[in-house]
Amino acid sequence: MSELDRYLQAATRDNTRRSYRAAIEHFEVSWGGFLPATADSIARYLVAYAGELSINTLKLRLSALAQWHNSQGFADPTKAPVVRKVFKGIRALHPAQEKQAEPLQLQHLEQAVAWLEQEAQAAKSAGDQPTLLRARRDAALILLGFWRGFRSDELCRLQIEHVQASAGAGITLYLPRSKSDRENLGKTYQTPALQRLCPVQAYIDWISAAALVRGPVFRGIDRWGHLSEEGLHANSVIPLLRQALERAGIPAEHYTSHSLRRGFATWAHQSGWDLKSLMSYVGWKDMKSAMRYVDANPFPVMPRIVEKPVVI
Missing domain, CATH: 1.10.150.130 (Tyrosine recombinase, N-terminal domain)
Known part of the structure; x- marks a missing residue:
């Protein structure tokens, strides 16, 4: 070439x-x-x-x-x-209503993360490294995907070298390119640490359990607990998410990788975020795109679970 x-x-x-x-x-x-x-x-x-x-x-x-x-x-x-x-x-x-992913509701996010934590603790006690790794990876992927509103391909392209996490403070993530970054200028995202459902601590727990120092953040794990050198493929995020939700007792057939992004957008909208701040945080360029993700049915508002994060 x-x-x-x-x-x-x-x-x-x-x-x-x-x-x-x-x-x-x-x-x-x-x-x-x-x-x-x-x-x-x-x-x-x-x-x-x-x-x-x-x-x-x-x-x-x-x-x-x-x-x-x-x-x-x-x-x-x-x-x-x-x-x-x-x-x-x-x-x-042939008019057809556009299919949209079911937004992941906050109570289901809490239920899934609690179950994954229970899995991790049980696996740690039993010396079951493959199960421990999967539980830590899935929790980090789901929480980062939700609170950052990332697409599946963005989650799969995260590199450890481009992530800085500080327990109790926040996390900074750099993506050299994304769908909304048409000029490939790169974009830096920030999210604060939370009292509950914290994506920062989940990321640290995963990286520590996997002993990763460079390369893709999210990877495949085989039955023996060996990590792939390659990052997850975007198409693998949907089955990963559904399996994690189903293990937690949540019917998951209507959830896709967009459920994380749409769930956060709906939660933020119902929690009082103005549309301009939401668009800036998630990365939408036009209002029409943003409104397709905002669900009209209100979620229970969880006060003070998250500060309004910053996007650079």
Whole structure:
């Protein structure tokens, strides 16, 4: 790979690249389309999957096809009037309510963390290192994900070298890039230590139990308690979260990794945070994005469980 190709590749996020590659393969292999495509063939492709794929998936397919044509020096057929009109018709005839993750309620967060602490103490007494490690890792991931409003990919890309934690004081986390950081300038996040459900102490307990000094914060753990050298994949956060909640006796089928982010946003909103502060803390650029995460049903407000954290 040339230096030019390396920088061009770095301009597109890995998840986006994989999604676009899969979309192009679907158009060519699954549907039998040809590239470069005509506006008419793309319109027929949309019609073929109008009742099967969601609006968002069809939008992603169009974006992938547009990117392919632009990168290869061809005119973009997805901008043709017939394609736009067909897509508008699909939206009208196949309206679908956007699915949202169930917000993790504070009482369920407390229940899960209490259970994980019980698991950790029992494992420590029994000399069960694999169970101890999993309990400490899961508690740290859930509490950091909730109180910092992190996405699953952000949690998985945290590096120990970029984290500074001080027991009883707070934690500072640096992410070189994230979805909301379009310019890849890097962003530093801060969260204070709490009296209860403390993400700072949970992080320290996990790092100490795992004896980690560098590399990914959150990693896989095998049955013998061996830690992976690689960080967790973002797709593994959902089963990890659900398993932890189910062990604590919480029905978890409706929870996803976004449940942590949405749960915090809803809690903060119901606890009196103004929308501007919430957007700044979580990293939303527009109000529409923020409001999709704020649940209308009030959570019980837990006074003084957390100061209003700081984001730099």
